[in-house]
Amino acid sequence: MKNNKTLLEIKNLHTGFSINGQIYHAVDDVSFEIQEKEVICVVGESGCGKSVMSLSIMQLLPQENAKITKGEIRFNGMPLTNKTDKEMNNVRGKEISMIFQEPMTALNPVFTIGSQIQEVLHNHLDISKQAARKKSIALMKQVGISRPEKVVDEYPHQLSGGMRQRVMIAIAIALNPKLLIADEPTTALDVTVQAQILELLTSIQQEANTAIMLITHDLGVVAEMADSVMVMYAGQIVETSTTVELFSSPKHPYTEALLHSIPKMEEDVERLHTIGGIVPSLTSMPQVGCRFRDRCPKAFADCRSITPKLAPVGDGHLARCLLYHSCYPKQHRTAEEGVEK
Ligand SMILES: Nc1ncnc2c1ncn2[C@@H]1O[C@H](COP(=O)(O)OP(=O)(O)OP(=O)(O)O)[C@@H](O)[C@H]1O
Numbered sequence: 073m074k075n076n077k078t079l080l081e082i083k084n085l086h087t088g089f090s091i092n093g094q095i096y097h098a099v100d101d102v103s104f105e106i107q108e109k110e111v112i113c114v115v116g117e118s119g120c121g122k123s124v125m126s127l128s129i130m131q132l133l134p135q136e137n138a139k140i141t142k143g144e145i146r147f148n149g150m151p152l153t154n155k156t157d158k159e160m161n162n163v164r165g166k167e168i169s170m171i172f173q174e175p176m177t178a179l180n181p182v183f184t185i186g187s188q189i190q191e192v193l194h195n196h197l198d199i200s201k202q203a204a205r206k207k208s209i210a211l212m213k214q215v216g217i218s219r220p221e222k223v224v225d226e227y228p229h230q231l232s233g234g235m236r237q238r239v240m241i242a243i244a245i246a247l248n249p250k251l252l253i254a255d256e257p258t259t260a261l262d263v264t265v266q267a268q269i270l271e272l273l274t275s276i277q278q279e280a281n282t283a284i285m286l287i288t289h290d291l292g293v294v295a296e297m298a299d300s301v302m303v304m305y306a307g308q309i310v311e312t313s314t315t316v317e318l319f320s321s322p323k324h325p326y327t328e329a330l331l332h333s334i335p336k337m338e339e340d341v342e343r344l345h346t347i348g349g350i351v352p353s354l355t356s357m358p359q360v361g362c363r364f365r366d367r368c369p370k371a372f373a374d375c376r377s378i379t380p381k382l383a384p385v386g387d388g389h390l391a392r393c394l395l396y397h398s399c400y401p402k403q404h405r406t407a408e409e410g411v412e413k
Pocket residue numbers: 089098116117118119120121122123124125135352353354
């Protein structure tokens with residue numbers, strides 16, 4: 073993937089919420105790149121900042137109290153953070169599109185499916201009514217909606233959840249964006265439909281060469297779809313690498329815990345492994361030291377007082393953990409701090 077051109081570049085992104093007059097960062101110093109045609113998965117428990125990060129990229133932060141306080145977002149070299157809302161309207165849909173978790177809330181219940189797809193076409197293309205209708209039917213066919221000539225005149229409530237998500241995908245790809253951000257696009261769907269939607273996203277990526285940033289809780293999906301993975305914890309990237317490397321050689325104890333929580337076919341366990349404790353809330357975020365320390369089975373004294381950096385632990389592999397800082401030789405930590413390895 074590294075040989076491809078960089079499509080999205082995020083540098084030191086900080087997005088904060090103003091709560092009782094103080095700024096709390098839900099995205100705290102996040103940097104990464106997405107290459108053309110790459111599939112990158114973002115994983116992490118609820119509340120780790122995945123959605124706030126993608127809404128920051130789209131400049132769709134919902135609340136008046138949310139703001140990008142620092143950092144750069146570049147798409148194809150073009151800075152996005154200083155764009156006006158009107159200018160961003162030319163980026164959204166055309167260059168970057170987003171698919172949300174719950175299609176029913178993203179679709180307008182009082183307009184037909186066809187008119188909602190056509191609206192995107194009319195907003196961006198000089199296209200006749202007839203041509204837009206024809207194109208919307210073709211898009212519906214492309215995303216696997218059967219009888220599109222009929223569905224074009226139906227309303228969202230007449231479709232199943234899976235079909236509604238296909239409509240959302242049709243809207244998202246209508247203008248051939250180069251990047252699709254999908255925020256848990258299958259969470260609200262049942263298992264067989266989930267697989268079909270993920271298959272559809274893969275075929276779009278392969279046929280239209282669209283890069284995909286997929287936010288998911290499902291590590292099985294990551295293993296199957298992603299070229300690379302970013303693990304987020306408490307607003308920060310704690311590990312990132314290629315998918316193969318992450319699954320074969322995870323470095324951060326949080327990644328290890330996530331991987332450990334996947335049920336294995338051959339294991340006869342009475343209970344699924346879960347990670348004890350919860351993600352700290354924005355207002356109780358530790359300001360110094362590792363944010364995972366209270367839940368970490370490998371934590372040692374310095375994890376409270378020294379803030380780990382996201383440091384190289386292999387080729388294109390970064391982890392934010394003191395265990396991999398060179399000033400902590402493994403044998404020293406093991407002997408003096410009782411760190412289990
Ligand atoms: N409007 C808001 N005001 C204050 N805090 C918020 C607001 N929206 C989100 N947050 C906080 O920002 C942090 C990141 O939330 P975010 O929704 O990005 O997490 P997530 O990883 O996407 O979770 P999920 O998987 O549940 O979608 C959380 O601590 C959350 O409570």
